[in-house]
Amino acid sequence: MTEYHLKTPIWEADVRKLKVGDIIYVTGTMFTARDEAHRRASEYYREGKKLPIDLSGLILYHCGPIVKRVNEEWKVVAAGPTTSTRMELFEDEFMKNFNVRVVIGKGGMGPKTTEGMKNFGAVYCAFTGGTAVLAAKSIRKVERVEWLDLGMPEAVWVFDVEDFGPLIVAIDSHGNNLYNDIMKQVKQTKEKIYKQIGITK
Amino acid sequence: MTLEIVVMDAIVNLLKLAVTQLSPDVKHALARAREEETSDVARTQLDAILKNVDMAEKMETPICQDTGIQMFYLRVGSDFPIIAKLTQILREAVKRATETIPLRPNAVHPFTRENSGDNTGEYAPYIDWEVFAGDTLELTALPKGFGSEMMSTLTMLTPGEGIRGLKKFVIDTIITAGARPCPPVILGIGVGGGADSVMKLARKAVLRPVDKRHEDPKVAMLEEELLKLVNETGIGPMGLGGKTTVLGVNVEYAHTHTAALPVGVIVQCWAARKASARIWPDGRVEYLTHKGSE
Secondary structure (H helix, E strand, O other), X not given: OOEEEEEOOOOHHHHHOOOOOOEEXXXXXXXXXXXXXXXXXXXXXXXXXXXXXXXXXXXXXOOOOEEEEEOOEEEEEEOOOOEHXXXXXXXXXXXXXXXXXXXXXXXXXXXHHHHHHHHHOOEEEEOOOOOHHHHHHOEEEEEEEEOHHHOOOOOEEEEEEEEEEEEEXXXXXXXXXXXXXXXXXXXXXXXXXXXXXXXXX | OOHHHHHHHHHHHHHHHHHHOOOHHHHXXXXXXXXXXXXXXXXXXXXXXXXXXXXXXXXXXXXXXXXXXXXXXXXXXXXXXXXXXXXXXXHHHHHHHHHHOOOOOOOXXXXXXXXXXXXXXXXXXXXXXXXXXXXXXXXXXXXXXXXXXXXXXXXXXXXXXXXXXXXXXXXXXXXXXXXXXXXXXXXXXXXXXXHXXXXXXXXXXXXOOOOOOOOOHHHHHHHHHXXXXXXXXXXXXXXXXXXXXXXXXXXXXXXXXOOOEEEEEEEEOOOOOOEEEEEOOOOOEEEOOOOOOO
């Protein structure tokens, strides 16, 4: 378990050295994208349309923040992670299409993303779910917002962050997935629990 | 001040208390979980949670950015003066709370996915009514996050599958949910009734403090057994492994049809936001979950 501090832009070589269980903190430019932004971005890609912002080397955060408009500026009130598995549909393509190497969220992701991260060279990091005030504290500034027509949670918010973390590397670029390891043990335990309650399949 | 304004202010206040301050039973359960965990990863998760809870309370900021869908549970005395106005007052209060606290606007049209921007819409906020003989109003605000709500389940077991089937269903629900509902969670389990009423029982179970067992000793025993079984899974805080997968298991039951054993499970994330108050016709307000907030 090693601790790393990474700064954007983050490229393949930066993430290949990371292993599951490592702790990282990130500094630089981070953008949020949930279901609707992923869907729209993949449409743009299919149609050959340019995104309003170049995502290359930036950090993707699965998050729908609460932001408040104060005069001309947006202020982040709360910005914890959302459940990442909903983005499993899109993520391997999204990372490749837009050259994103670090994905942050909660709850882990599935086999398609794990395989995609191995082939492409990217990592998935877990931030503690529900800890929205801790997250907001590391966000220095809202740089811009795109696709606000999708609503506050689904819009793409671009943050300037400083030492955002601690994040636990939960899927690395070598095919390891921390959640799978835990769930494998859980499935074995399940058989024991079934026996205890008298279930014989 | 008119009673309408008193009720409106109390609702906004309840939403604010709910989203910024955990009730004492949940805070206590989280602190105890931190003491019981032995792995570094599990402790890191609970440390972050406890720190976040503390910061949110001091800064009067929402604990979690998913301030949920707004649900209200009303126990209305038949002689409470402004019953017919309550629906409108609740809607207005939700709009005001969304702007002032602020809450995240989460309510979208299910087909167009268009966000209403103020957490109101068709049947939003959700209001559950219960009438009793009296003249007070008891209001519970339950802003429900959907990371956990998405993991809620319903099954219609046969009597033959029985309590053993119930236990298996609860275990399967929590294992399927895995890391997604932000464990450690609270499980509200409804048993009996019909398809909709069993889910309502499960919701009612979530509203009961986690440290308060069912008054029927047999049901209380089932709650304790389920708590132990679910924590044996090892899913742990945030699904990263550990001893605490649930903080509490609450069960509520109703008589059901002789042919069936309906079971409903509502999964509630650790950020179990709930706040209740009692309002008298003369405008007095007593906060029940967050004492001293008057």
